[in-house]
Amino acid sequence: MTAQQDISADTWTVAGRTFSSRLIVGTGKYKSLEENAAAVEASGAEIVTVAVRRVNISDPNQPMLTDFIDPKTITYLPNTAGCFTAEDAIRTLRLAREAGGWNLVKLEVLGEAKTLYPDMRETLRATETLVKEGFEPMVYCVDDPIAAKQLEEAGAVAIMPLGAPIGSGLGIQNRVTIRLIVEGAGVPVLVDAGVGTASDAAQAMELGCDGVLMNTAIAEAKEPVLMARAMKQAVEAGRLAYLAGRMQKRRYADPSSPLAGLI
Amino acid sequence: MSDNPTLAISVNGEPRQVSGGISVAAMLEELGLDRRKVAVERNLEVIPRSLLGDVAVANGDTYEIVKFVGGG
Numbered sequence: 001m002t003a004q005q006d007i008s009a010d011t012w013t014v015a016g017r018t019f020s021s022r023l024i025v026g027t028g029k030y031k032s033l034e035e036n037a038a039a040v041e042a043s044g045a046e047i048v049t050v051a052v053r054r055v056n057i058s059d060p061n062q063p064m065l066t067d068f069i070d071p072k073t074i075t076y077l078p079n080t081a082g083c084f085t086a087e088d089a090i091r092t093l094r095l096a097r098e099a100g101g102w103n104l105v106k107l108e109v110l111g112e113a114k115t116l117y118p119d120m121r122e123t124l125r126a127t128e129t130l131v132k133e134g135f136e137p138m139v140y141c142v143d144d145p146i147a148a149k150q151l152e153e154a155g156a157v158a159i160m161p162l163g164a165p166i167g168s169g170l171g172i173q174n175r176v177t178i179r180l181i182v183e184g185a186g187v188p189v190l191v192d193a194g195v196g197t198a199s200d201a202a203q204a205m206e207l208g209c210d211g212v213l214m215n216t217a218i219a220e221a222k223e224p225v226l227m228a229r230a231m232k233q234a235v236e237a238g239r240l241a242y243l244a245g246r247m248q249k250r251r252y253a254d255p256s257s258p259l260a261g262l263i
Numbered sequence: 264m265s266d267n268p269t270l271a272i273s274v275n276g277e278p279r280q281v282s283g284g285i286s287v288a289a290m291l292e293e294l295g296l297d298r299r300k301v302a303v304e305r306n307l308e309v310i311p312r313s314l315l316g317d318v319a320v321a322n323g324d325t326y327e328i329v330k331f332v333g334g335g
Contacts, residue, residue, distance in 0.1 A: 026333075026334060026335030027332075027333035027334060027335075028333045028334045028335045029333070029335070030333060033333075036333060049334060049335055050331040050332065050333065050334050051331070051332050051333065051334025051335075052302075052329050052330075052331060052332075053329060053330065053332045053334075054275040054276075054327065054328065054329055055275070055296060055301055055328050055329060055330045057274055057275055057277065057279075057294055057328070060294060060295035060296050061295065064300060064330060064331075065331050065332055065333055066300060066331060076331060078331065079334055079335070081334050081335060091304070091307070094304075094309045095302040095304055095309055095327070095329050096302070096329075096331075097309075098302035098303075098309045098310075098311065098312060099300075099301065099302035099329060099330065099331060100331065166335070167335075193335075214335075215334075215335030216335065
């Protein structure tokens, strides 16, 4: 098989579901549902994260996300954003499962509002319970290779370390630990949170991640649809660069033109 | 006391009154909600969608009715 054929069949699989796009996008913070849908389309994403919230009883006819992004063609990944305890996260996902019928979910249990850093003790506890209840949790976590292993042992179907705090756009702060997590994991690893621009997404993929999850980087760009396209290409470029195998770094120059035959 | 006394319940954190004897499915209809697009938790227990028509609303019930919204 040629390298080109390899790449056209470059898919990834999480909990038995196979996807071509390695970009997962969030659906929060958009100016409108129309813009949100256009950005999802431009990103090429096959999975979107969604939140679970109370319906507005006083205005039940508000437009719904499902009217703009079809859950039959795009996989909805319900999240537990805003949950600070294992119990709240589990309760939210039980409702999500009933609302949509999905076992594949994104678990995040936050430790504090300022940093939105994950509380790993609660996250691990929630993972264990969810797995017992038949959920397939993709788990947002710290960029700690030991925590990642513990989550995998508990039954996480994907490990999703933060690149930087949620919504910060700071880019990947610790490439070494992300790489260590990738090397140690037997399930897909996706950088979740912290991506600010296209090069950050490419970098995550160059580190060998299976995918990248982002929301704010697209939604808060001046032109979200354009940024969604950029992210699609960045994820693909980073993936190709990873598969191609980058050159070794040298401390000094090495000429590209032959030295022989110089006049 | 009438056969169908008014019931005092809580829906999404707000007190509400509904007529006695109605099912949760009927309550959703009364609220103008499409039951295919929401999930219902009654007193901390999720009600499977297929059973919404079978479960009767009881006085003092606490409901959470949720849907999917944009999120990261």
